[in-house]
Amino acid sequence: MSGLPISESSVFTPHQSGHLPPVQQFAQQQSPYHAATYGSVPVTPVNAFAPPLPPLNTSASQSPAGDSRTYTPDGERAKPKQKRNKPTLSCEECVERKTKCDRGRPGCLACIKRQSTCKYTHVANLIADASQKDGGADRQRHMVKPPPAKIRKLTGSFDGSSSSPSSASGIKQVRTDLFSKFHHRSPRETSVGFGSPFLQSQVPFSKQTPSNIFGIGSSHPFTNYWTCQGGLPEVLAVLPSKQQADILIAKYFECVAPVYPFLHRRTFYVAYERFWQLPEKERETADADLIALHFALYAMGTQFMQFPAYDAKSSSAEFLASAANQALRIYSYLNRSSLRALGAQILLCYFLMNDNHASDAYAWSGIIVRQAYALRLHRDPDIILPNISPVEKHTRRRFWQAILHQDTFLTVLLKLPPTATHSDVSIDSLANETEAEAQDSTRYTGSSARIENLMSISVIAPPQEVPKQPEPHILPHQRITEDVDKADVLYVKSLWRLALKVQENLCSPVSLSIPIAKNPRAKTTLVNSFREIWKNAPSFLTTSDYETLRQMAQNSGRAVRQNLFFTSNYYHCLMIIQAFEDAETGVELNFRGALEAAHEAIWTYFKLNDFFGGDAGVWWVFQHRAFEEAVSAISAVDFLTIANVDILAHHDRSSCNPPGE
Structure with a gap:
């Protein structure tokens, strides 16, 4: 290794070649790697086409009598070969005990097991620090790694039809099913009928069975109520009244915005009020992406409204979502986009999940991520758009965080690879909404601050100014307080950090059937890194006492909703890590840790249902997580029950044996 101290001893000790043939002496001096193999063995040329050896001065290459030193063919004394001083990278305790050391830091696994002090030499610490800098996690954070050559055979099926063990022999099956059944399941195989290889000749008779990807949602998500020539006026014809729209928007900002606060409320309400102030005929000239955003908010708000029957609520919400989709089609959202169109698609994605x-x-989420990349939302606006207004920078960062969060926690539920993985937007760059408004002189006009060209015709001959529309009256519910704004930023940053950790350590490995942890120490380190995120989160997000949260829900439901969503996501991911096991690498399943994490995650589901009158029944992500957590908890309890029965049976048998046996 270059840069290390070198000793004076030689790596290869040459033979005392005073009586060797000249050809062997030359080979010995030219290639020390082969010197030990030469002696009385004849030398065989490596390459038959190599040029002949040059003439040798044999008298100069032989050493004087009684001199063991080696000389060159020119008669000069050769310098002694120096041996590389290989440093000791293992800890001092393992070196002294002559045991295998995994060289982990701050302590190796062997020292942790024997509870001894783990200490490394100064050179070993320097080499470890250099290797972490050169090949650390930052370089390979977004690299897709190939799966190992041997992937352990997975048991269990998607439908959970594996037989439950009835004796101690079934313990191993439960241990395998606990993780593999719900975190490494394979898609259902679908039977596809194939005829002869010449399918073109059998087009009228060939039929392939379509594959339902996740087993749900077999019908088209949006019912078609629209004609080809209706256009935007046809969509505007089904607008709710202003009073109904205000109720649905208020319900959205009460139930959805606290959990996914990506819309700038003040900017939205300005555009919303101006739209409703327009005469009915002039509304037809409005932007289609604005109409799509309005209908998406109406659809989400309807899902949280109380209706006498579920079918009435479902049909009303689906109708409004269909109108939002039609407005996006009129806007031609597949070949152009805007922040408003992207916001409508983000909300419709959650609507589709809630609508089964x-x-x-x-x-749809795949389209959202691609359009976000096209709009360069994954780039920090201070780098690519330094001249836009502070509110625009704030909005772009919030939109990217919402897309990143949606993509990450949807893929971790579906066991699929994440897509929103490439970004240079810094978490710490996220500012408060009120601070961005205070720095932005154009915050309420919908325009952006631009550096104007002083030689442009608009400056030399300024056009006649168009009278501006009066700004709508600001109501209390159309703005957020500074305290709520600061809490939102803390919530978004905590969720952002959790999403990045989940992307790298859960989504990508699980989607490729790669082990989450390659050894027991790596699993412990991963668990500690997740707990560090929980430790650094603000206290209002980590409070778990039921009575405290109930009182908070009566005063401020926004903070409690954020608490429950952050807690549910965190403990669900922690449960997946604790439930992971790999017999080949010695990674054991932590039943106690998995059971405790599943309990805390399920408890948040019931808290949400108790505090907010059934909101947990609307959020599909909450229901899906609670189902996986319940199954994992039941599997853990089953294993512990079987294990206890086996231990008790063994204890009973041993108690009947005579002493000493």
Whole structure:
């Protein structure tokens, strides 16, 4: 290794070649790697086409009598070969005990087991620090790694039809099913009928069975109520009244915005009020992406409204979502986009999940991520758009965080690879909404601050100014307080950090059937890194006492909703890590840790249902997580029950044996 101290001893000790043939002496001096193999063995040329050896001065290459030193063919004394001083990278305790050391830091696994002090030499610490800098996690954070050559055979099926063990022999099956059944399941195989290889000749008779990706949502998500020539006026014809729209928007900002606060409330309400102030005929000239955003908010708000019957609520919400989709089609959202169109798609993706169309939501989320990349939302606006207004920078960062969060926690539920993985937007760059408004002189006009060209015709001959529309009257519910704004930023940053950790350590490995942890120490380190995120989160997000949260929900439901969503996501991911096991690498399943994490995660589901009158029944992500957590908890309890029965049976048998046996 270059840069290390070198000793004076030689790596290869040459033979005392005073009586060797000249050809062997030359080979010995030219190639020390082969010197030990030469002696009385004849030398065989490596390459038959190599040029002949040059003439040798044999008298100069032989050493004087009684001199063991080696000389060159020119008669000069050769310098002694120096041996590389290989440093000791293992800890001092393992070196002294002559045991295998995994060289982990701050302590190796062997020292942890024997509870001894783990200490490394100064050179070993320097080499470890250099290797971490050169090949650290930052370089390979977004690299897709190939799966190992041997992937352990997975048991269990998607439908959970594996037989439950009835004796101690079934313990191993439960241990395998606990993780593999719900975190490494394979898609259902679908039977596809194939005829002869010449399918073109059998087109009228060939039929292939379509594959339902996740087993739900087999129908088209949006019912078609629209004609080809209706256009935007046809969509505007089904607008709710202003009073109904205000109720649905208020319900959205009460139930959805606290959990996914990506819309700038003040900017939205300005555009919203101006739209409703327009005469009915002039509304037809409005932007289609604005209409799509309005209908998406109406659809989400309807899902949280109380209706006498579920079918009435479902049909009303689906109708409004269909109108939002039609407005996006009129806007031609597949070949152009805007922040308003992107916001409508983000909300419709959650709507589809809540409406039992997870397959369509996953396909839609792929379009959202690609359009976000096209709009360069993954780039920090201070780098690529330094001249836009502070509110625009704030909005772009919030939109990217919402897309990143949606993509990450949807893929971790579906066991699929994440897509929103490439970004240079810094978490710490996220500012408060009120601070951005205070720095932005154009915050309420909908325009952006631009550096104007002083030689442009608009400056030399300024056009006649168009009278501006009066700004709508600001109501208390159309703005947020500074305290709520600061809490939102803390919530977004905590969720952002959790999403990045989940992307790298859960989504990508699980989607490729790669082990989450390659050894027991790596699993412990991963668990500690997740707990560090929980430790650094603000206290209002980590409070778990039921009575405290109930009182908070009566005063401020926003903070409690954020608490429950952050807690549910965190403990669900922690449960997946604790439930992971790999017999080949010695990674054991932590039943106690998995059971405790599953309990805390399920408890948040019931808290949400108790505090907010059934909101947990609307959020598909909450229901799906609670189902996985319940199954994992039941599997853990089953294993512990079987294990206890086996231990008790063994204890009973041993108690009947005579002493000493």
